Amino acid sequence: MIQKIVECVPNISEGRNPSVVAACVEAVASAEGVKVLHFTSDYDHNRSVITFAGSPDGVVKAAVRLCKKASELIDLTKHTGEHPRMGAVDVCPFIAVKNVSEEEIIELAKKAGKRMYEEAGVPVYLYEKAASAPHRQNLADVRRGQFEGLPEKTKLPGWQPDFGTGYHETAGITIVGAREFLIAFNIELETDDVEIAKNIAKTIRFSSGGYPCVKALGLMLHETNTAQVSINFTDYKTTSLYTVVDKVREEAEKYGTTVKCTELIGLSPMKALIDCAEHYLKIKDFDYNNQVFENHFL
């Protein structure tokens, strides 16, 4: 009954025309063994995010179909939006969720990238874990120059696409990679002082010397007059939710406030949550794979 599950979260460069978004979502859903879990469009960004998952083969097929459909319907020579973008399918990360190794997920990303060029005619840069060179790991570096810079960028040494040559005239280049599951998680404080949230965010985020694989910002929720620490966990196996929540509780106390509540945005793998149960219940010798009933049926 062992089931391999892969997640894929492509971002497409269309967030204003619902019928184009619908056609792209349908292209994904048309692949067998794949389930669309979520999709969301942003007008200002002119960008949509589709979250889907399924069997390794199904997910690759769905991603290639999406690339083909998006390259037919999206013309980047006419695209404007606040978010940087380089391709009709701009970025397409694959995530190993269950019974899939890091090696397998990298191979999967490469397989999808190769087929995107072969079947949709869209050249591909590989990034993050699938990158072909260290200077091509970081998404911001790969996307620098955006669609408009491609005529120049693709001629620079070290910036040939991994699959194909040059770029697609209207669909640009798709950036394909493998990364960990991203968990978006907010912590609301019992205060309206956004400076406290900003200071706490600085304490916990990696870029300011905090926890690895943690990104954080302090924000103000104006509707409820609440200061919030907004967090991305880019690898919950490296830094767990409870480590950060406990730290934020401790820091909040130093500022004379407390944690009001937290919020999970979108999806979390069950393990990220059960790790927290194990921690707070202080369960000793816990065997996640064997003692969680459902793991025998995934």
Added chain:
Amino acid sequence: MIQKIVECVPNISEGRNPSVVAACVEAVASAEGVKVLHFTSDYDHNRSVITFAGSPDGVVKAAVRLCKKASELIDLTKHTGEHPRMGAVDVCPFIAVKNVSEEEIIELAKKAGKRMYEEAGVPVYLYEKAASAPHRQNLADVRRGQFEGLPEKTKLPGWQPDFGTGYHETAGITIVGAREFLIAFNIELETDDVEIAKNIAKTIRFSSGGYPCVKALGLMLHETNTAQVSINFTDYKTTSLYTVVDKVREEAEKYGTTVKCTELIGLSPMKALIDCAEHYLKIKDFDYNNQVFENHFL
């Protein structure tokens, strides 16, 4: 991709002859769509517990095959052991784990009971949620008199089997029912004073006025000189793990001690643990079915 999962935990009246136990486990495993998760034998009790799960049809088939095999191999006229017993397969509860309603699981128990009589010739009492009358719900009441009392019991008003008549001469009567998932969970205290564990157990268990669906005992772990509260949660949806753990922490403090750690014995449904993560992280508006990634693939 919706998958129905049923668990079944039959207790058989053989815990000394490993080849008989093995033959019974193999009878279960021979049914398609079923996975044996665990089995354990106790010499003094002369009894074994088999934990298996799978599709509704698979689980019924496995339970009937087990009843047939056990009635061929186990002769209760020659059986002695510390644990009360009435049948070769003594008790056989079905538990709804995923995408199965209470009505369905009761129907499943009845279907299995009917087939046990038809295909193995063993009469069946239904108990707990599947009971045909209130006085037949409680397992201890149904099993009272044990195998040796069956000639008399089956003639008493209100004690005709639900399926079949009388009893099987060597395999007795099998008691089949539907119940909730049982979670066995221990809490160790930072003390060697077993009286504290006993008092706390009394505070939390339902039979002494504590939480519904909680059974508890105070014990001494002699190897580590640690007092332990040993708990059965017979319905974690009624009383959650965290409710009891928080109460035990509070009570322990009153006695001047603390909770050292906890221990999960055997399996827990993922929801029982994720409920704890939700509680301790204080996640607001948490949508278990949709926000836990794996729930889309079960």
